[in-house]
Amino acid sequence: MDKTTQLIHHPYQPPExxxxxxxxxFKASTIFFPNTKVMRARYFDELGHxxxxxxxxxxTTFLLEERLSSLEGGKYCSLVPSGLAAITLVNFAVLRAGDEVLLPSNVYGPSKVLAGGELSHFGISFASYDAMNPQDLADKISPKTKLVWLEAPGSITMEFPDLPALLKICKSKGILTALDNTWGAGLAFNPFEIEPNLGADISVHALTKYPSGGGDVLMGSVITRDxxxxxxxxxxxxRMGYHVGVDDIQSVLRSLPSMALRYKAHDDAARQLATWLSTRAEVLQVLHPAFEGSPxxxxxxxxxKTDKAAGLFSIMFAAKYSSAQVDKFCDTLKYFKLGYSWGGPVSLVVPYDVKAIRGGSVPNTLKNGHLVRFSIGLEAVEDLQVDLVQAMTAAFQ
Ligand SMILES: Cc1ncc(COP(=O)(O)O)c(C=O)c1O
Incomplete structure (x- = not known):
């Protein structure tokens, strides 16, 4: 069954x-038990529902968990209050004092901040590996390495790694893998079957993005088959008391049936705008996995399979412009709003300082120029293009 149909025809059984x-x-803090025998027989730490x-x-919670597990090809799902909380949950669940976790050099920034903060406070170390160089991952793995994070593509700089090669290295050394699958959203590829019998052990999804689709809900999921x-x-x-409010769960349940169509609309519009931007003299480079020449x-x-690519991309404006001009471009945009996140109806833009987000690991191709990240919403492409033209004229001429 196609994902589009699957997201609408799910196994939920309404009351007779x-x-x-x-x-x-269904909302509850207290849940009634019919009698003390049932109360004693239900254990808080049991796996079932x-x-x-x-x-x-x-x-309601279990229904969204079931639908997300089937969307991503997993078996079990846990909902948490944000995508970052999902990353935190995985780290706290599997890592112990003395362990090391490896993060891709282009990882979602707050994941690295968490590793350098709370994880290090608990005696867990971290190191970064070059996501575009599998040999670097192999070299960085030490006897202490317990968990390797993967992200496809990497945040902001959009490099798409060789996931099969990275996964094979981890599997051959018996190391757990967790993939941030937010960009793929369960639609672009199956995180548990990247190749036959080769997939991540855990998939993390910031439901804040495409599953919510409204720019108004924060939520995350952690899915596994194991x-x-x-x-x-x-x-x-x-033990950590994670919980997600049922009103938010209901918002995501309401948005899921339209997710595959929205994802395609975001993707189509992003590719059209990125194609047009790549022809502009002001633009040095387009960073979008579907573009030849993009890492x-x-x-x-x-x-x-050239099919799915979400609605995110970054561009490098030429180095001859000043940072102030690039800021002016962003400030002059009308339909593109300045704001973090993606997957909602409104197009967003953020200028990034690549050196600040990548520390010592800035790829040569990104050493010159100014990076701006776009999240394409659901507005008409022509309106967005007109907006980009007027902002470029105001900022660069
Ligand atoms: C790739 C990726 N993973 C995780 C997150 C975290 O999601 P949230 O904003 O729900 O904490 C984000 C947020 O931007 C993200 O871009």
Whole structure:
């Protein structure tokens, strides 16, 4: 079944005699038990969908967990209050004092900040590897390495790594892998089957982006196929008191059926605008996995079959412009708003200082020029293009 259909025709069973497009919404902190025998028989730390207390979930929680697991090709899902909380949950569930975690050099920034902060406070070290050089990952793995994070493409600079090569290295050394699958959204590729019998152990998804689709909900998920890993994750989830409000869950359930169509619309518009921008004299380089010459383009083509690419890209404005001019470009845009995140209806723009976000590991191709990241929303492409033209004219002429 195509994902588009799957997101609409799910296995939810409404109460007898009732049927409608949207499932029921169940909210609770207290959950009643019919008698003391059942109360004693339901354990908080059991894996199944046991109704014990609101933090462990209601039928609405379990429904979204089931739908996200089937979307991403996993078996178990845990919901958390944000994408960053999902990254935190994985780290806290599997890492112990003395372990090391490896992060790609182009990782989502706050993941690195977490590693340098709380993880290091708990005696867990981290190191970065060059996501575009599998040999560098192999070299960085030490006896202390317990977990390797993967991201495709990398944040902001958009390099698409050779996931099969990176995964093979980790599997051959028995090291756990967690993939930030936010960009792929469960639509571009299956994180658990990158190749037959080769996939990540854990998929993390910032549902804040495409599953929410509104720019108004923060949520994350942690998905796995592995029973033992799920047990570790679920216990950590419970002990840390993670919980997601049912109103937010309902918002995501309402948005999911349109996600595949929205993803395609964001993708089509982003490719049109990036193609047009690549012809502009002001633009040195377009960083978008579907563009030939963009780092890792062949890896993207092999995995996503030229089909799916989300609505994100970055460009490098020529070095001859000043940072003040690039800021003026961003400030002059009308429909593109200055703001973080992506996957919502409104197009967003953020100028980044590559040296500040990448520290010592700035690729040569990004040493000159000014990087601006675009998240393309659902506005008409022609309007967005007119907006870009007027802002470039105001800033660069
Ligand atoms: C790749 C990636 N992962 C995770 C996150 C974190 O998601 P959230 O904003 O829900 O914490 C983001 C947010 O921008 C992201 O871009």
């Amino acid at each position: 005699g009732y049927s409608a497009p949207q499932p029921g919404v 046991q109704y014990t207390y609101g933090t462990k979930g209601t039928p 029973d033992a890993l799920f047990k570790l994750i679920k216990l950590c989830h419970m 890792g383009h062949d890896n993207w083509k092999a995995l996503c």
